[in-house]
Amino acid sequence: MxxxxxxxxxxxxxxxxxxxxxxxxxxxxPDVWHHATAAIGEPKYPEGFEHFDYVNVDAPKGGLVRLxxxxxxxxxxxxxxxxxxxxxxxxxxxxxxxxxxDEVLTDYGLLAEALRFPADYSSVTYRMNPDAxxxxxxxxxxxxxxxxxxxxxxxxxxxxxxxxxxxxxxxTAPGEVTFTFNETGNRELPKILGQLLVLPKHWWExxxxxxxxRDIRSSTLEPPMGSGPYRLASFSPGQTVSYERVEDYWGLExxxxxxxxNFGEIRYEYFLDLNVQFEAFKGDQLDWWSxxxxxxxxxxxxxxxxxxxxVVRELFEQAYNGSGVMVGFVPNLxxxxxxxxxxREALNYAFxxxxxxxxxxxxxxxxxxxxxxxxxxxxxxxxxEGEELELxxxxxxxxxxxxxxxxxxxxxNEEAGGLRQNLRTxxxxxxEAGYQLEGTQLVDExxxxxxxxxxxxxxxxxxxxxxxxxxxxxxxxxxTLRPVDSxxxxxxxxxxxxxxxxxxxxxxxxxxxxxxxFFGSVTVDDPGAQNYAGIDNPAVDALIDDIIFADDYESLExxxxxxxxxxINSHYIIPSYAxxxxxxARWDRFSHPEPLPExxxxxxxxxxxxxxxxxxxxxxx
Numbered sequence: 001m002x003x004x005x006x007x008x009x010x011x012x013x014x015x016x017x018x019x020x021x022x023x024x025x026x027x028x029x030p031d032v033w034h035h036a037t038a039a040i041g042e043p044k045y046p047e048g049f050e051h052f053d054y055v056n057v058d059a060p061k062g063g064l065v066r067l068x069x070x071x072x073x074x075x076x077x078x079x080x081x082x083x084x085x086x087x088x089x090x091x092x093x094x095x096x097x098x099x100x101x102d103e104v105l106t107d108y109g110l111l112a113e114a115l116r117f118p119a120d121y122s123s124v125t126y127r128m129n130p131d132a133x134x135x136x137x138x139x140x141x142x143x144x145x146x147x148x149x150x151x152x153x154x155x156x157x158x159x160x161x162x163x164x165x166x167x168x169x170x171x172t173a174p175g176e177v178t179f180t181f182n183e184t185g186n187r188e189l190p191k192i193l194g195q196l197l198v199l200p201k202h203w204w205e206x207x208x209x210x211x212x213x214r215d216i217r218s219s220t221l222e223p224p225m226g227s228g229p230y231r232l233a234s235f236s237p238g239q240t241v242s243y244e245r246v247e248d249y250w251g252l253e254x255x256x257x258x259x260x261x262n263f264g265e266i267r268y269e270y271f272l273d274l275n276v277q278f279e280a281f282k283g284d285q286l287d288w289w290s291x292x293x294x295x296x297x298x299x300x301x302x303x304x305x306x307x308x309x310x311v312v313r314e315l316f317e318q319a320y321n322g323s324g325v326m327v328g329f330v331p332n333l334x335x336x337x338x339x340x341x342x343x344r345e346a347l348n349y350a351f352x353x354x355x356x357x358x359x360x361x362x363x364x365x366x367x368x369x370x371x372x373x374x375x376x377x378x379x380x381x382x383x384x385e386g387e388e389l390e391l392x393x394x395x396x397x398x399x400x401x402x403x404x405x406x407x408x409x410x411x412x413n414e415e416a417g418g419l420r421q422n423l424r425t426x427x428x429x430x431x432e433a434g435y436q437l438e439g440t441q442l443v444d445e446x447x448x449x450x451x452x453x454x455x456x457x458x459x460x461x462x463x464x465x466x467x468x469x470x471x472x473x474x475x476x477x478x479x480t481l482r483p484v485d486s487x488x489x490x491x492x493x494x495x496x497x498x499x500x501x502x503x504x505x506x507x508x509x510x511x512x513x514x515x516x517x518f519f520g521s522v523t524v525d526d527p528g529a530q531n532y533a534g535i536d537n538p539a540v541d542a543l544i545d546d547i548i549f550a551d552d553y554e555s556l557e558x559x560x561x562x563x564x565x566x567x568i569n570s571h572y573i574i575p576s577y578a579x580x581x582x583x584x585a586r587w588d589r590f591s592h593p594e595p596l597p598e599x600x601x602x603x604x605x606x607x608x609x610x611x612x613x614x615x616x617x618x619x620x621x
Contacts, residue, residue, distance in 0.1 A: 055259025063609020071486030092226035097194030101597035124190035327504030442476030
């Protein structure tokens with residue numbers, strides 16, 4: 001279950017203890033208005049609560065925070081599948097419900113004040129908040145919601161797929177929007193409608209200051225109007241975009257917004273090279289740096305601002321508390337050369353994680369072996385049994401036999417000669433797939449060498465990919481690296497124009513409809529979908545349905561573990577590695593509540609500009 005408000009690729013890492021769904025059913029009674037929804041268990045905060053526990057209600061307002069982004073932007077239209085929408089539009093636009101940061105997948109009313117649904121989950125009705133209004137003072141209406149839903153389904157394949165089972169949206173009473181489903185029993189659908197991004201119909205259907213008709217079907221650099229706590233203040237196309245706090249924001253005293261949105265200005269600066277961006281951070285042109293390289297974290301923070309304390313380094317575990325993740329090199333099964341699972345399995349035997357962790361990663365990482373790594377109740381464990389085995393048994397002739405007989409394990413290279421043995425195993429698998437080593441080339445029956453391109457988003461992963469490619473060369477495979485800038489990478493990703501990419505998926509503790517978007521056959525040809533591998537497997541589809549239509553949380557856990565087994569044993573990815581903390585460096589001019597919420601660092605939402613620290617560190621420009 002993930003928010004698609006601005007981009008499905010923005011993956012929320014949320015987690016929780018696993019309470020049975022029966023508890024949810026008891027709390028969220030059908031045909032009753034509810035102020036909140038919880039995927040698991042009971043909402044923490046009662047109706048009419050004053051504010052979230054984790055905020056500082058006395059946080060000062062004002063100050064500047066400067067954030068870095070890779071690539072560029074060419075539109076402020078948040079719904080088009082093409083083009084690069086500017087970062088920060090989520091500060092301008094809002095959704096029907098909004099999540100808390102100290103609970104698992106729990107949302108509270110924002111633009112909508114309440115929701116209700118029937119016992120068979122065949123629809124959901126949202127009741128609009130009469131206080132919500134756009135920046136021009138016009139109310140946010142049920143008509144805005146219906147129009148936003150319809151236009152996003154029309155224009156965005158991602159949204160259309162995510163809400164594929166929502167067949168209708170209509171105003172069924174003044175200020176009430178009812179969404180009707182074409183299936184029953186899907187417990188997630190009522191909740192994920194609350195993630196709908198709501199746009200101002202009257203603004204998009206109106207004219208600009210030059211009297212020209214606006215068109216939501218076209219890209220635009222006209223500053224957008226929204227309902228959120230910030231408005232776009234200034235920008236330089238493709239380079240900088242700045243948002244200013246809305247002093248008369250309608251939600252200023254709303255219980256979900258108190259103590260939040262404290263910065264007076266949030267500015268995004270764009271870069272085409274990550275190393276240049278890091279130098280900008282070192283030079284105090286950016287305030288916040290999320291480190292993604294182990295070597296840089298270990299060796300590159302010896303500049304004066306770190307040594308004298310003006311730059312603070314810290315590890316934050318909050319964003320990863322119980323979140324699940326899988327990342328690695330993903331072969332595109334739309335290419336015939338990767339359709340044989342033996343070929344894909346062989347590629348994993350050439351990946352030497354232990355050597356990389358020792359020489360390049362400074363021992364900071366763990367190797368991944370599950371699509372739900374970090375979620376112990378959802379990841380596979382041991383051999384299947386009980387309800388999980390019951391789900392897998394009817395699929396036995398469609399899935400790898402090892403699912404039933406062996407515990408999955410990545411190849412390791414701890415012992416001397418380990419890589420040599422693994423490459424020998426890889427060659428044996430490739431021989432079984434029809435390839436033979438002739439001289440220094442691995443060729444098929446027609447004499448064509450097995451070769452492919454590894455498409456990379458920038459140069460960050462290039463050393464890792466180069467190590468893997470060097471190992472592949474030892475068994476006659478030609479792997480070339482193609483690092484490109486972010487806009488080119490995204491365009492090729494959307495059109496599935498790649499052999500292998502480095503990517504992955506974040507998972508929540510309540511998986512659901514997004515699994516179709518990740519792994520379902522319905523998205524194999526869907527431009528922009530996150531079915532990067534091109535998975536078109538009826539057994540996977542069946543297990544995804546078992547997750548979505550699970551009667552209770554225990555059944556959902558069993559179905560998720562079963563899906564995890566099938567995915568990992570089908571070798572749809574060459575798993576890489578992960579760190580279960582965020583490595584953050586920041587210029588010391590901000591403060592945050594103590595303690596931070598359990599499931600989020602909360603930056604910049606609940607942090608604030610600290611005048612005293614800024615006087616010591618120096619003020620941002």
